[in-house]
């Protein structure tokens with residue numbers, strides 16, 4: 001069986017916070033505000049994996065008032081989520097994602113970010129796609145006050161069928 005999940009996340013962008021996507025540090029004057037590292041892309045992917053596994057949402061498992069998750073790096077979160085859905089017999093097989101952010105220019109980091117997500121999920125880089133978009137100046141994302149991310153993930157339980 002293959003199942004699909006949809007994920008979303010948004011964080012405010014503020015001066016003086018480090019900016020990381022899938023563990024890749026990107027120099028920028030602003031960074032995401034959040035209890036974790038604010039890596040909206042990893043969070044959207046994780047949200048989608050939970051959805052595909054029928055496991056609720058990020059807030060259920062990683063509440064933002066729990067000190068265990070303070071500063072949690074995006075790839076570490078994805079590893080924990082991978083383990084969570086594995087307990088239900090699922091593993092991610094494909095990711096597509098969109099990060100919406102007005103600045104900085106992110107295209108040079110695409111392959112590194114794909115690799116970061118893929119490594120965290122135990123996937124080949126070819127199974128992970130990352131698209132960078134802007135909001136064309138509209139709304140808080142377009143004004144550079146936030147970054148938002150969307151993701152779709154497929155999971156399979158084929159391993160369970162093979163071994164069971």
Ligand code: MG
Pocket residue numbers: 009010011034038039040043
């Ligand atoms: Mg988040």
